[in-house]
Amino acid sequence: IQMTQSPSSLSASVGDRVTVTCRASQTINRSLNWYQQKPGKAPKLLMYFTSNLQSGVPSRFSGSGSGTDFTLTITGLQREDFATYYCQQSHRAPYSFGQGTKLEI
Amino acid sequence: EVQLLQSGADLKKPGATVKISCKVSGYTFTDSFIHWVQQAPGKGLEWMGRIDPEDGDALYADNFRGRLTITADRSTDTVYMELTSLTIEDTAFYYCAPGDTLVRFDPWGQGTLVTVSS
Numbered sequence: 058i059q060m061t062q063s064p065s066s067l068s069a070s071v072g073d074r075v076t077v078t079c080r081a082s083q084t085i086n087r088s089l090n091w092y093q094q095k096p097g098k099a100p101k102l103l104m105y106f107t108s109n110l111q112s113g114v115p116s117r118f119s120g121s122g123s124g125t126d127f128t129l130t131i132t133g134l135q136r137e138d139f140a141t142y143y144c145q146q147s148h149r150a151p152y153s154f155g156q157g158t159k160l161e162i
Numbered sequence: 163e164v165q166l167l168q169s170g171a172d173l174k175k176p177g178a179t180v181k182i183s184c185k186v187s188g189y190t191f192t193d194s195f196i197h198w199v200q201q202a203p204g205k206g207l208e209w210m211g212r213i214d215p216e217d218g219d220a221l222y223a224d225n226f227r228g229r230l231t232i233t234a235d236r237s238t239d240t241v242y243m244e245l246t247s248l249t250i251e252d253t254a255f256y257y258c259a260p261g262d263t264l265v266r267f268d269p270w271g272q273g274t275l276v277t278v279s280s
Binding site: 101 | 206207208209212221224257261267269270271272273280
């Protein structure tokens, strides 16, 4: 299953609302996770099964979608949100990732 | 607290083999599969494979099948990832992470940098 994210990079400002899109090459129902990665760090799970916030993740993060099209939305960007975001399908192995979206100031 | 502690950075020559360890703590070792993910410098994430520590059953991505072996040692709660016939393209960070029934990877190990250079 191929996962395609858009955009590859995104410039935004503190306080903005941004949306990242992830598209699967075939239906994955709602089996879609999102990760955040900061430079020099391991990825961190943000959201699972499309719209469920991982414990400790701020509520400004939200997710939606089903089938093949999914979105990650950050409402009210904070400085600490500038990072790279990856989607990952958990429908079946191999558990492929999107190519990443770099969110820059 | 769940923690995954990986072995340190390694430098290998082309054609060599690397073996990375991932020691698990904070939960019952056999409760979750352990997955491995590759990330070349400045690039994205690629799922490599996973193991069920309960019975040692391993599943590999096509891109690595034939070169990759993942094993688990229940006596030390440690998973090993061995990659053979290394090329320069295998220069990357390698991460381990437990995956539950929803196949959500959390938390991740700190990563191990493998550099392949002649």
